[in-house]
Amino acid sequence: MTFTLTLFRHAKSSWDDSVPRDFDRPLNKRGEKAAITMGTWVKRNGLVFDHVVASPAVRVIDTIDQFVKGTGGRMDPHWDRRIYLASSATLMDVLRDQSDEHKNLLMVGHNPGMEDLVFDLCPDDGTSPLRDLVWEKYPTAAIARMELNIDHWADVERSCGQLTHFIRPRDLDPDLGPEDE
Structure with a gap:
């Protein structure tokens, strides 16, 4: 049986905001745009999720709010502080x-x-150009999608997955690339 895991790194947050804790940092405008762009890509490519589990940090909450604008759907995340x-x-x-x-x-x-x-989930067998892109950098708002060869979530272990997608905001909009380019 195959389970699908999609990892979505929160979008770019604001270091200029004077919040007392890292946990409370919001997104910046660029991060908002990137999250919407990634949501639009997810919708256009027909990726679906039947459950969302997320960090309760403000920048993750903001990322999901903007992402949903791009998908045109709705999400009811399960907030898990362990993330x-x-x-x-x-x-x-x-x-x-x-x-x-x-x-x-x-x-x-x-x-x-x-x-x-x-x-950890996708072995380095030297044949995955997507894995090489992750190795290069997993930037903010990037999405990695894997198929896991498991029968139960409880079976998750090292090397049980195959990376099927890795998409970065800059792949969809050059303006969302690294700021120093």
């Missing part, structure tokens, strides 16, 4: 706790855990 700045190992634990009734999961969170999770 906030989590390691790959912790993210795997979150995955293992998911109900098997959900076959297409969207996880929205932070780096470096998201990037490391791609590397």
Whole structure:
């Protein structure tokens, strides 16, 4: 049986905002645009999710709000504090706790855990140019989609996945590329 996992790194947040905690940082305008752009791409490509689990950090909440504008749909995320700045190992634990009734999961969170999770789930067999792009950089608002060869979420383990999509905002809109280019 195949389960699908889509990882969505939060969009670009504002370092200019004078919030007392990292947890409370909102998106900046560029991040808002990127999240909408990624939502539009998801809709156009027919990607579906039957469950969303996300970090409750403000920048993730804002990312989802903007993403939904692009998809034209709605989302009812399950907020899981463990995802906030989590390691790959912790993210795997979150995955293992998911109900098997959900076959297409969207996880929205932070780096470096998201990037490391791609590397842990998808083996480096030298044949994946998508994995090489993740290695280059997993920027804000990027989406990685994997098919996991498991029968239950509880079976998630290293090397159980195959990376099928990796899309960055700059792939869709050059204005959303690195600011120093």
